[in-house]
Amino acid sequence: xxxxxxxxxxxxxxxxxxxxxxxxxxxxxxxxxxxxxxxxxxxxxxxxxxxxxxxxxxxxxxxxxxxxxxxxxxxxxxxxxxxxxxxxxxxxxxxxxxxxxxxxxxxxxxxxxxxxxxxxxxxxxxxxxxxxxxxxxxxxxxxxxxxxxxxxxxxxxxxxxxxxxxxxxxxxxxxxxxxxxxxxxxxxxxxxxxxxxxxxxxxxxxxxxxxxxxxxxxxxxxxxxxxxxxxxxxxxxxxxxxxxxxxxxxxxxxxxxxxxxxxxxxxxxxxxxxxxxxxxxxxxxxxxxxxxxxxxxxxxxxxxxxxxxxxxxxxxxxxxxxxxxxxxxxxxxxxxxxxxxxxxxxxxxxxxxxxxxxxxxxxxxxxxxxxxxxxxxxxxxxxxxxxxxxxxxxxxxxxxxxxxxxxxxxxxxxxxxxxxxxxxxxxxxxxxxxxxxxxxxxxxxxxxxxxxxxxxxxxxxxxxxxxxxxxxxxxxxxxxxxxxxxxxxxxxxxxxxxxxxxxxxxxxxxxxxxxxxxxxxxxxxxxxxxxxxxxxxxxxxxxxxxxxxxxxxxxxxxxxxxxxxxxxxxxxxxxxxxxxxxxxxxxxxxxxxxxxxxxxxxxxxxxxxxxxxxxxxxxxxxxxxxxxxxxxxxxxxxxxxxxxxxxxxxxxxxxxxxxxxxxxxxxxxxxxxxxxxxxxxxxxxxxxxxxxxxxxxxxxxxxxxxxxxxxxxxxxxxxxxxxxxxxxxxxxxxxxxxxxxxxxxxxxxxxxxx
Numbered sequence: 206x207x208x209x210x211x212x213x214x215x216x217x218x219x220x221x222x223x224x225x226x227x228x229x230x231x232x233x234x235x236x237x238x239x240x241x242x243x244x245x246x247x248x249x250x251x252x253x254x255x256x257x258x259x260x261x262x263x264x265x266x267x268x269x270x271x272x273x274x275x276x277x278x279x280x281x282x283x284x285x286x287x288x289x290x291x292x293x294x295x296x297x298x299x300x301x302x303x304x305x306x307x308x309x310x311x312x313x314x315x316x317x318x319x320x321x322x323x324x325x326x327x328x329x330x331x332x333x334x335x336x337x338x339x340x341x342x343x344x345x346x347x348x349x350x351x352x353x354x355x356x357x358x359x360x361x362x363x364x365x366x367x368x369x370x371x372x373x374x375x376x377x378x379x380x381x382x383x384x385x386x387x388x389x390x391x392x393x394x395x396x397x398x399x400x401x402x403x404x405x406x407x408x409x410x411x412x413x414x415x416x417x418x419x420x421x422x423x424x425x426x427x428x429x430x431x432x433x434x435x436x437x438x439x440x441x442x443x444x445x446x447x448x449x450x451x452x453x454x455x456x457x458x459x460x461x462x463x464x465x466x467x468x469x470x471x472x473x474x475x476x477x478x479x480x481x482x483x484x485x486x487x488x489x490x491x492x493x494x495x496x497x498x499x500x501x502x503x504x505x506x507x508x509x510x511x512x513x514x515x516x517x518x519x520x521x522x523x524x525x526x527x528x529x530x531x532x533x534x535x536x537x538x539x540x541x542x543x544x545x546x547x548x549x550x551x552x553x554x555x556x557x558x559x560x561x562x563x564x565x566x567x568x569x570x571x572x573x574x575x576x577x578x579x580x581x582x583x584x585x586x587x588x589x590x591x592x593x594x595x596x597x598x599x600x601x602x603x604x605x606x607x608x609x610x611x612x613x614x615x616x617x618x619x620x621x622x623x624x625x626x627x628x629x630x631x632x633x634x635x636x637x638x639x640x641x642x643x644x645x646x647x648x649x650x651x652x653x654x655x656x657x658x659x660x661x662x663x664x665x666x667x668x669x670x671x672x673x674x675x676x677x678x679x680x681x682x683x684x685x686x687x688x689x690x691x692x693x694x695x696x697x698x699x700x701x702x703x704x705x706x707x708x709x710x711x712x713x714x715x716x717x718x719x720x721x722x723x724x725x726x727x728x729x730x731x732x733x734x735x736x737x738x739x740x741x742x743x744x745x746x747x748x749x750x751x752x753x754x755x756x757x758x759x760x761x762x763x764x765x766x767x768x769x770x771x772x773x774x775x776x777x778x779x780x781x782x783x784x785x786x787x788x789x790x791x792x793x794x795x796x797x798x799x800x801x802x803x804x805x806x807x808x809x810x811x812x813x814x815x816x817x818x819x820x821x822x823x824x825x826x827x828x829x830x831x832x833x834x835x836x837x838x839x840x841x842x843x844x845x846x847x848x849x850x851x852x853x854x855x856x857x858x859x860x861x862x863x864x865x866x867x868x869x870x871x872x873x874x875x876x877x878x879x880x881x882x883x884x885x886x887x888x889x890x891x892x893x894x895x896x897x898x899x900x901x902x903x904x905x906x907x908x909x910x911x912x913x914x915x916x917x918x919x920x921x922x923x924x925x926x927x928x929x930x931x932x933x934x935x936x937x938x939x940x941x942x943x944x945x946x947x948x949x950x951x952x953x954x955x956x957x958x959x
Contacts, residue, residue: 216549224538251504251514273361273368276385279306299327414463427522433463654699815850837876872899902944
């Protein structure tokens, strides 16, 4: 596609985007206006219904109180016609009295303990009904029988009389009645006069709130349904119980007082009814009910008690004009786009004449002709672009010459580097991230015995099994961008010979900085390793000599004593018991020195068992507690709680702890406390601290701790701490001494977790 066409298309797309944005803004604005108008209409409907409900309630209260008064007069009149003893009264008699006093039925209630039951009635279906399930009706009945004023808030209360609200009949839920209850203590029953109230309810519906709702529905087709909801009972079942397959309803539990409730979205309706009441504001939501898109709005009102007016609005009355407006705007936009496309194509042709000259110049530059000049002299952007292209051609000519010189220099540098890599005695090989060899120098071939052709594209298999895990760890570090220098390991040659190497591993990156390969430089250090081993053996012999001299010195003193006593025995022919005791002590001294040195002489067992240091410390404290008490020393163990185990040999660790605790006890000649702290340390370690309140150690003596036969104790050998340090070192741990004269000593041991 030419630039002319692209420019035309770009302008068309830009204008189309602007038109779409304008149509979208217009659509959203119009929709918001229509929704606001609908919400205002629903708010007005709710206020109108609220006033109607208030008026209807007042009218209904007057009419219902009038019915209640009529029922009271009928009850008093009926009592004058009936005997005071219910046993004498018959159902036929009650039917006749009902007709005379102008009520539908008469029932007689008697109280038996907490239960109140209909024992006689003009309607045989009423017989046997009790009031236990009648809620506040049951309370009112008891108060009448007790000749007390009825305290319940519902209904009408007069002297010895209470009239309950209009409700469904318990004996026949299809009937709606008004009841009056009278008891003055002159009879052994309470008289209940009943009047059919269906005509009353029909009258209130025809002139009350339902009539207003019907008018609204008839005059405003966009309103699909209006409901007056009582939030106290919304979602509650109006059924009290079932009798002979017929539900018994409680008229007090009416979720919808006025209007209908056919557009049901029970889950959302429950939520938004409570939300409207709780927040006391207009709330709404969109829903699809029976395939119809509607807006359901809930408006709280206060008419004696809180109600919610639910208005169902037909969303089609909003979307239909919006669709018509959208179609009209789309037609206008398409016409504008066609005009703009044609116009932009003509304008683009005029503007690209100069651009064509610039393109021709650029093509010639691409072909290597940098000398052609563009002749555009205008001062606009195209003129400036032409001048820049001319300058670019001149610069490219200059830069091309310099680039050729640089390429020659790079070629020389490459040959120089290849010469260094080829002549070095260090083996160098390159592998990709999958471990396949991509290149190797001649030193690699000489050191390992494989030629580059033999191993190219293959993985090296000359790493002994015991070194593979460590090498893979180092290789992973390099793949993440790190490097490894002077890493010592063992590899095998093609012939199977094992050689010691010092390896440097580095990542090779591409122009984006991503690691794409790994370079390994191997140096043969087998000869150096042999030399180091000889030096170590020489040092060991020197240390053995020093230890042997120390042992000889320490053992010679008690042997001199023993020799003197033996000579004395030879002259005198007998040795006193005191002299024998001295000889035994000296022999024990020699035995202790030799026993402690066995730690260095005999091989140590492999440390593979998990040890809980808390258990070892508790055993050690029990072992040494008697000696501590004799010296007035209290040993206290402080542990964090769940301490990880360590790998080790429990008896050897116990020997270390005994040595440290004995030294602490002996350093406190006046008694005191030794605190042992056990805690988790950093880097997966466990830390123990032995803190005493002894005389402390001078700085000069601290530096000599652990030397063979160095001690300030009159009966010591200095081998205890030396043995302890050896045991901790064998456990791959550390032991540190911190002390000041007169301030006690802290011995800190750090061991790795298992």
